[in-house]
Amino acid sequence: MKRIVEFMKRNYKVIIVITALSAVLWSFIPSEKKSDPEKDKLLLELLTMVLERGHYSPVAIDDAFSKKVYAKYLDNIDPTKRFFLQSDIEEFSKYETKIDDMIKNKDLTFFNLTNSRLLQRMQECRAIYDDVLDNPFDFNTNENINVDYEKLPYAKNKKELVDRWRKQLKLQALSSITDKQKLEDDKKEKDAKYAVKSFETIEKEVRESSLKSLNEYFDFIQKELTRNDWFSIYLNAIVERFDPHTFYFSPEDKEKFDMSMSGTFEGIGARLQKKNDAVEISELISGGPAWKGKELEAGDLILKVGQGKEEPIDVAGMRLDDVVKKIKGPKGTEVRLTVKKVDGTIKVISIIRAEVETEETFAKSSVVEKDGKRFGVIYLPKFYISFENKENRDAYKDVAIEIERLKAQNIDGIVMDLRDNGGGSLETVVKMVGLFIPEGPVVQVKAPGREPEILPDPDKKVQYDGPLVVMINNFSASASEIFAAAIQDYKRGIVVGSKHSYGKGTVQNVIDLNQFIRGNSYGDLGALKTTIQKFYRINGGSTQREGVLSDIIFPDRFTYLDMGERDEESALPWDKIAPAKYEPLNMNYDGIIANSKKRIASNNYFNLIDENAKWIFERKDENTFSLNLNQFKKEMALSDAKIKKFKAISDYNNKLKFNSLPNEIALFEKDSLLKQKRERWHEDLQKDLYIEETLNVIAEIRASQNGKGLPKKLSIN
Structure with missing residues (x-):
């Protein structure tokens, strides 16, 4: 048993349990390679057996447990209730008290159904938001939106779902438009000759920005998340019922966790981010090999990755995690990056990996x-x-x-x-x-x-x-x-x-x-962090x-x-x-x-902080907002007056x-x-x-x- 998170000086009971589990589970594993669903079934069995016998305070896996997993899982995959329809939930509901039995029987029916339906609904929603953002919003109508998603029912049908998306996007647009208008007013105040953008121009810019952000989000979902990622969400809805700190780590998540605990990793010392289909250098870690080499820069786009003298591999369109895996590696080894510099030139940069401290x-x-x-x-x-x-x-x-x-x-x-x-x-x-x-x-x-x-x-x-x-x-x-x-x-x-x-x-x-x-x-089956x-x-x-x-x-x-x-x-x-x-x-x-x-x-500042805390507490249940531009501005003006008063806190020196x-x-x-x-x-x-x-x-x-x-x-x- 590997000791990672918290020091455990002696725990003979857990060691005995783990040894016993090993003997039991070996008998279940055939020698030939199985498909992912078989691996998923194994993970279900393995996790529940370890938890039932090794967790500090194991809970009964029964109908009550099933109901909680059901609610938690659906909330995790559709927290704002903008994907599933009520008809989907009615179809899912027959499994609400059966998840416990499905866990014991290694039955993936519920996960398979919800996952395939989620991906289907997400694809359908791309057409919804694309259509909504194609036309200007009408901010003169008197309508409201309730953002208490926990109590919000699921949309009854496609028409109601479209309206929900429209209202959510309209609320986001209102917030962005009012912020942009304030910036325009500030520019005008500083420069009398400045030509303030029209409302129509700002509104169009906001819709275009929203469309771009949503497309990037859904591209990430489609290109970066695999079935394993979605199944990890399902597994964690199960294991977190034991307590909030019990968690399943996929192999990739386990590697990130180890790095966060030690503060070190072996690689080139660069942070990466997705930029459309490319991978961009977002930051060089001070003291790392890339930083010392002075050739790689923030803003460079990685086109190819080569290991030593091997032929480089084109990484365009590749998942970010997969690109990271190719760039990281044992210290002392060489990685060659073909990058497009900020000035448009193409350059091959050789870097010798080393231990990097964050x-x-x-x-x-x-x-x-x-x-x-x-x-x-x-x-x-x-x-x-x-x-x-x-x-x-x-x-x-x-x-x-x-x-x-x-x-x-x-x-x-x-x-x-x-x-x-x-x-x-x-x-x-x-x-x-x-x-x-x-x-x-x-x-x-x-x-x-x-x-x-x-x-x-x-x-x-x-x-x-x-x-x-x-x-x-x-x-x-x-x-x-x-x-x-x-x-x-x-x-x-x-x-x-x-x-x-x-x-x-x-x-x-x-x-x-x-x-x-x-x-x-x-x-790799990953790891389980569990309370012992x-x-x-x-x-x-x-x-x-x-x-x-x-x-x-x-x-x-x-x-x-x-x-x-x-x-x-x-x-x-x-x-x-x-x-x-x-x-x-x-x-x-x-x-x-x-x-x-x-x-x-x-102290006046401490008193102001306390007043701000009371205001935050009073507003915590305010979930309804007007989608009428004038009314929205009035509501925001009241909030802005308070926020302006509390700004003195951040101005303190x-x-x-x-x-x-x-x-x-x-x-x-x-x-x-x-x-x-x-x-x-x-x-x-x-x-x-x-x-x-x-x-x-x-x-x-x-x-x-x-x-x-x-x-x-x-x-x-």
Whole structure:
């Protein structure tokens, strides 16, 4: 069993289950190669058996399960109800309570029916939108559109479906037209001689733009998505009923997932995108082989791909994923790209593949001065690690290095910015907490039917013992919640941010499905990410659904909305276990927290953010819009007045100066792109009201500690 997503120290029960499954499934596999439907049947059987025997809390695959899969799957493939007709749904409905039986019998009838009908309806809809956009819209009629698609019924017939498309496209056109008219007015205001475009011209441009976008979207659907892609959607409607974090990865998705976890891949270091039937270079990754070679440029079109001395292959019209596969490859090998340059010339560029690091994935730090004190900010987007090669980047090692670099700058405190950090490796976060505490338990992990296992700080060394504040938001999840919870439970620092973090208190393992099949003749079967354990704070509480509650709550846009795990229908419940034996630091932050709350309450910008959050909450159920131009403009004018008021939030500037560390500054001369990225990050920090108040908090911690670090020993019972 392959350990990828979250560190699993020991889980004998799951290993025994997997071994047993292997023996069972080998007997089902014939030696000859089978067609895709046979592979699909195998995947159905394999996934359900692994889930029923290996998931933390398996659910019964019965009629109730079937109904939920049915609803989820249809919502996934037709979320805005613009493809299927009511007659289709009536035909599908006879399978609503039979999907459980069809899973057990490896019956693909429901999938085959819905998939073929979907592709048929999509093809029919191309003619619908093409016809709708061929004529000017009438914006003088009084009609409305309801965009609450969840409650919207399916179109009764073709006429009603055409009308639905017409209204949806008309709403999009209204929004685009009013925006374009504002731009025209702005140009006229700046230049009195500017000839403003007529309404008719703008309206025609908008329809042409919509047609182009829709054609590109449907071309992508037809040319890029295969039956395997659609079947993956069906499989995930099934496996996600177990919990929101159980997920099937197709071979391509598994490769992307591995890359996102490690932050590295082997290739040329270029991002690609589709441009009509061609593949365009959209960006060169700083430090990669293509970037170093200085021949390939953003905007170049790839015409052919050749491996070493082999004859190059024409990639015109090829799926983007297939082109990517041909360009990526083992480090040290050669790929030759025939490209059409921006100036129209054709050029063959030879590139030697190498290991590429996606720099934006990794930890980065900055120094800022405030009121005569210097503070370090470490931004960590995820708890990354490479399981394939321990020499690759590791968030724990990188943060330790950043701490040493910041200490060399004589900083007075560190801010760990974990906002939007979706998690990553459990092993990594346990070690990272250890950078800030001498010793002790960090998190508890529990498998079903077993006693909790306590994962401790692996060493007594303290990398940094000064003032610490952890920033979180609604999208800080999993490993970032473990970090924040441990710092909070030990009273090692203060947690600031959204009312609560995401609330993902479960541990996943990625299981390579190929290991179960002896003599596999079906090709790569992909992998299953499934929940095998839950983790708990050292105080015994779960972060599942509830998340980590901030010591100091910063108002944000989502304050009054239900965000995160608690909003997931299939999320596992909150619970608690006995606390681990640990002793918090003798730190009292009550006065600092109270002072921050007073500053927040009296801050006009924070009050404006709170007002904006209330407005967003009040508008969340507004789903009906007028399609009359004048009425639509009146409605938008009311919204614009509010938006204009709230624009002051985005215009905020804390006037603080953030600086890169000397090691990065030394790289800027050779790497202008890295310099631009850091300047952009610093500009964002200058517009960040939250970072300013966080610095106020850490300055008070520093003052209260009088420059002293942690106690030399942390008492553990």
